[in-house]
Amino acid sequence: MDTIETILKTAAGRADEAEVYLSRSESVGAELSRDRVRVGQANHATGLGIRVFIDGRVGASSTNDPLKWEACLEAALAALRLADPQPWEGLPGPIALPGTPLAFDPAVTLAPSTVAELLDAMKAGAASHPSASVTAGSAGLSRSTVEVANTHGLRYTDEETHASCSVEAIAGTSTGFEFASSHALDLDPAWVGERAAFFAAHGAGGKPLPTGTYDLVLSPLALAELLEAVLMPALVGRNVHAGRSRLAGRVGETILDPRLSLYDDPHRPMGPGAAWFDAEGVPTHRLDLVRDGVLAGFAYDLRTAYRYGAVTTGSAVRGGYGGAPTTGFHTLVLEGPVADVMADEAIYVRSVVGAHTANTITGDFSVEVSNPSFVEGGAFTTPVRTAMWGGNVFDLLSQVEGVSAETRKIGELILPALRIQGQRLVG
Amino acid sequence: MQRYFDVRHVAGESTNIDIDNGVVESATTSLFDRAVVRVLGPSGWGVVSVDNYRDADLDRFVAEALALAELTGETVDLADAPHRVLPLPSPTDDPRSYGLEEKTRLLAGVEAAAKGPEVRNTRAVYTERHETVRFASSEGVEYAYELGRSGYNVLAVAERNGVVQMGYERRHAINGFPLRSGAACGEKARETALALLDARAAIGGRMRVVLDPELAGVFAHEAVGHASEGDLVREGNSVLAGKVGERIGAPGLSIVDDPSLPEFGFDPVDAEGVATARTELVRNGVINAFLHTRETLAAVGNGMAGHARAMPGEVPLVRMSNTFIENGDATYDECLAECGTGILLIGSRGGQVDPGRGMFQFNAEYGYLIEDGEPGAMVRDVSLSGEILGTLHEVALIANDRRMHQGYCGKGGQSVPVGDGAPHVLLSDAVVGGSGHD
Numbered sequence: 001m002d003t004i005e006t007i008l009k010t011a012a013g014r015a016d017e018a019e020v021y022l023s024r025s026e027s028v029g030a031e032l033s034r035d036r037v038r039v040g041q042a043n044h045a046t047g048l049g050i051r052v053f054i055d056g057r058v059g060a061s062s063t064n065d066p067l068k069w070e071a072c073l074e075a076a077l078a079a080l081r082l083a084d085p086q087p088w089e090g091l092p093g094p095i096a097l098p099g100t101p102l103a104f105d106p107a108v109t110l111a112p113s114t115v116a117e118l119l120d121a122m123k124a125g126a127a128s129h130p131s132a133s134v135t136a137g138s139a140g141l142s143r144s145t146v147e148v149a150n151t152h153g154l155r156y157t158d159e160e161t162h163a164s165c166s167v168e169a170i171a172g173t174s175t176g177f178e179f180a181s182s183h184a185l186d187l188d189p190a191w192v193g194e195r196a197a198f199f200a201a202h203g204a205g206g207k208p209l210p211t212g213t214y215d216l217v218l219s220p221l222a223l224a225e226l227l228e229a230v231l232m233p234a235l236v237g238r239n240v241h242a243g244r245s246r247l248a249g250r251v252g253e254t255i256l257d258p259r260l261s262l263y264d265d266p267h268r269p270m271g272p273g274a275a276w277f278d279a280e281g282v283p284t285h286r287l288d289l290v291r292d293g294v295l296a297g298f299a300y301d302l303r304t305a306y307r308y309g310a311v312t313t314g315s316a317v318r319g320g321y322g323g324a325p326t327t328g329f330h331t332l333v334l335e336g337p338v339a340d341v342m343a344d345e346a347i348y349v350r351s352v353v354g355a356h357t358a359n360t361i362t363g364d365f366s367v368e369v370s371n372p373s374f375v376e377g378g379a380f381t382t383p384v385r386t387a388m389w390g391g392n393v394f395d396l397l398s399q400v401e402g403v404s405a406e407t408r409k410i411g412e413l414i415l416p417a418l419r420i421q422g423q424r425l426v427g
Numbered sequence: 428m429q430r431y432f433d434v435r436h437v438a439g440e441s442t443n444i445d446i447d448n449g450v451v452e453s454a455t456t457s458l459f460d461r462a463v464v465r466v467l468g469p470s471g472w473g474v475v476s477v478d479n480y481r482d483a484d485l486d487r488f489v490a491e492a493l494a495l496a497e498l499t500g501e502t503v504d505l506a507d508a509p510h511r512v513l514p515l516p517s518p519t520d521d522p523r524s525y526g527l528e529e530k531t532r533l534l535a536g537v538e539a540a541a542k543g544p545e546v547r548n549t550r551a552v553y554t555e556r557h558e559t560v561r562f563a564s565s566e567g568v569e570y571a572y573e574l575g576r577s578g579y580n581v582l583a584v585a586e587r588n589g590v591v592q593m594g595y596e597r598r599h600a601i602n603g604f605p606l607r608s609g610a611a612c613g614e615k616a617r618e619t620a621l622a623l624l625d626a627r628a629a630i631g632g633r634m635r636v637v638l639d640p641e642l643a644g645v646f647a648h649e650a651v652g653h654a655s656e657g658d659l660v661r662e663g664n665s666v667l668a669g670k671v672g673e674r675i676g677a678p679g680l681s682i683v684d685d686p687s688l689p690e691f692g693f694d695p696v697d698a699e700g701v702a703t704a705r706t707e708l709v710r711n712g713v714i715n716a717f718l719h720t721r722e723t724l725a726a727v728g729n730g731m732a733g734h735a736r737a738m739p740g741e742v743p744l745v746r747m748s749n750t751f752i753e754n755g756d757a758t759y760d761e762c763l764a765e766c767g768t769g770i771l772l773i774g775s776r777g778g779q780v781d782p783g784r785g786m787f788q789f790n791a792e793y794g795y796l797i798e799d800g801e802p803g804a805m806v807r808d809v810s811l812s813g814e815i816l817g818t819l820h821e822v823a824l825i826a827n828d829r830r831m832h833q834g835y836c837g838k839g840g841q842s843v844p845v846g847d848g849a850p851h852v853l854l855s856d857a858v859v860g861g862s863g864h865d
Contacts, residue, residue: 030495030498030499033501033658033661033662034501034662034663036471036499036500036501037471037498037499037500037501038471038472038475038499038501038503039471039472039473039474039499039742040471040472040474040495040496040497040498040499041473041475041476041495041742042474042475042491042495043475043476043477043491043740044475044476044477044478045476045477045478046479047478048477058453059453059455060453060455061455061456061457061458061572062457062458063457063458063459063460064458064459064460064461064478064479065458065460065478065479067479068458072457072458075455075456075458076455077458078456078527079453079454079455079456079527081451081452082444082451082454082527082528082531083454084450084451084452086450112494112497112498113497115498116498118453135662135663135664135783136662137663140545149723168662168664168783170663170664170783172782173666173784173785174784175664175781175783175784187512190435203784211631211632238447240689242447242548242550243448243449243547243548243584243586244548244550244584246591249553289790322457324453324455342798343450352811353779353780353781353786353787353788354777354778354788354789354790354810354812355777356777356779357776357777357778357789357790357810359590359593359776359807359808360590361584361593362592362808364589364628364807364862365808365810365862366629366631366790366808366809366810366860366861366862367788368779368786368787368788368812368860370781370784370786373674386786386812386814386858388631388788388810388812388858388860389860389862390631390808390810390860390862391860391862392862424631426631426632426633
């Protein structure tokens with residue numbers, strides 16, 4: 001009997017139901033200091049999470065030493081005794097799921113030589129803008145295995161690979177950074193290096209911006225920063241029912257520009273959070289959140305769904321093995337009216353400084369724009385020195401002029417660039 | 428062949444209690460055990476992070492790290508630095524002497540205190556963490572210590588006529604148990620949320636600003652602290668690089684980082700065995716020193732090692748600990764009077780900085796318009812941004828009422844506990860951001 005079976009068998013005698021989550025990961029990476037490798041790294045990680053259930057009470061604990069599973073189980077049972085009972089209708093049983101992992105590329109091996117090649121290619125890309133120099137960078141490769149099992153006989157395994165690289169550059173006091181992250185070994189490190197150096201080089205000698213109203217083009221990165229701070233939490237069922245979401249009670253209403261749609265697409269191969277099952281072993285499926293501007297629904301894990309009389313949307317996620325699963329998203333896709341967003345003059349917002357200080361409930365934010373520049377005719381024109389931007393995430397998503405055809409993966413999101421009108425910038 | 432190696436092993440337990448709208452969602456204790464083994468090869472570092480470290484495996488991890496060091500081309504040297512472990516602050520109130528049930532009951536009291544008319548959601552979260560840190564190096568330095576941190580935060584969300592606002596309070600301590608007297612924080616969160624229902628959105632622009640001690644502490648952290656980190660200076664990614672000895676602000680302005688101070692960012696010894704001590708980043712308006720590890724001190728100079736910090740199993744980085752503006756000789760009332768017309772900013776919702784570009788941004792929890800030297804109408808969603816090299820010259824008055832606040836600071840994927848603090852400070856010209864319109 002392996003550890004998971006032993007834990008479940010023991011826990012079954014002490015609780016109505018139990019769940020075990022076991023993760024193992026191995027990674028290798030390296031970091032640049034200026035243009036030289038300063039550190040080579042490896043990481044060997046293990047995590048065990050246990051949840052137990054009795055009469056609607058749930059207790060959880062975790063450890064990174066699977067040999068300490070008995071102490072972990074006792075801690076979970078102690079936690080259970082303090083938790084308030086809530087409506088609970090049970091963990092899922094097993095169903096047949098496709099065996100092919102959605103986020104695994106056998107080409108991702110933990111070879112230090114591959115890490116070195118990624119770093120070299122980034123540096124070569126950055127060299128195409130000689131006025132900028134690399135200040136820091138990193139590359140990494142990882143392989144991980146996740147197992148979810150419960151006392152209903154469910155036991156799923158998923159394997160995942162990951163490759164990433166990033167670089168920072170500077171020209172005078174103009175900084176630039178770029179990154180790429182994928183489950184497959186399909187990164188374009190030369191592009192990453194070139195873009196970081198371009199933003200650094202282009203921003204040098206930025207001109208002061210008169211305070212006023214401008215059209216903006218938000219890069220996918222800037223858009224992701226604002227959506228992660230405000231819109232994504234507002235679509236989580238627990239926040240909605242707890243009174244922490246501005247979208248509570250508005251299903252069926254138009255909340256965004258009627259040409260925008262937002263959905264979670266967990267089965268998209270190599271999607272950021274691609275998986276056949278969620279962190280509680282619930283099968284995943286496409287989840288429409290906003291359809292043609294109309295709020296279509298919210299994301300639920302099992303616990304929130306049972307409590308509020310909803311149905312789980314297979315949206316349980318874990319940040320790691322620790323604690324309990326929370327509600328989140330797998331591969332969130334935003335689609336809108338495709339246009340040539342950089343054709344007419346606008347200020348390009350590469351990223352924003354301080355998105356995490358936004359008011360998560362109202363959506364109001366006030367941020368500093370990174371790498372601001374005028375764009376026109378599809379090209380970057382005059383760089384701008386500083387621009388502070390105050391606005392509201394919900395309002396700006398109701399004033400969309402168009403989105404780019406090209407998209408990119410940022411975190412759990414797949415996003416286009418987005419053009420909006422009439423935003424006030426303080427120069 | 429290796430020139431140096433060390434191992435830092437951290438084991439312990441963490442407790443988390445979450446009460447949401449009166450429901451105990453979780454009251455969990457978890458165990459952790461992680462180590463990081465660093466080896467200095469002929470050029471740079473090889474580093475192995477591992478769960479469930481056993482001393483018997485050290486040779487194997489040293490060999491693995493040495494092989495990884497072959498990837499490096501940067502020549503890393505370590506400056507000599509004094510080794511010392513400070514005595515731990517004596518526990519005022521040990522959280523481990525209270526059971527999980529008692530903590531849950533106390534937290535429920537904090538959460539209940541945040542409830543009231545027009546409050547539609549309350550949530551309180553307690554966190555407690557005990558770490559046993561063991562360190563050994565090839566230079567024969569060895570130490571072990573145990574340190575606990577605990578604290579809580581409470582959120583109140585109020586709604587009236589479709590307007591939703593929130594109030595948020597938090598208290599954390601080393602070797603103490605602030606939860607025991609937490610009910611006042613719940614009430615404060617409720618009062619702030621209710622007051623903000625009537626506040627207007629701030630209108631952005633350039634103006635005179637008075638920062639309260641919490642926000643002025645964040646200002647010191649974001650505007651000066653990060654750009655003083657030796658690794659950023661070495662990489663050429665700080666506007667303060669090469670500027671030691673230059674004037675950055677008025678005489679009387681001193682900004683300090685001090686991990687030896689028994690505040691929330693306290694370290695009895697740093698993450699590479701070096702004695703912790705006070706570093707004056709800015710002394711009387713002049714850039715004085717940077718924050719360093721042994722490596723960045725050797726590469727950059729100007730300052731002291733002893734500022735290496737790390738999460739369990741992670742690589743030590745140059746980090747701030749307790750960062751603060753020293754008291755001046757003005758009073759809070761003098762700051763308001765001298766401001767005349769402007770804005771008073773209170774509390775912090777966090778901040779961020781681009782040290783290479785020299786731009787920082789941070790958000791207040793709320794503010795008050797100042798007219799004729801008196802705080803008046805309340806405003807919400809207000810931020811402040813500026814350029815590191817220009818803004819400190821705008822510090823016109825520094826009061827004598829410094830207070831420290833507790834928070835967490837992120838860098839390189841690692842979050843560490845920090846204390847930030849300052850007295851009230853008047854800025855004569857600052858860029859204030861808000862979503863309001865004339």
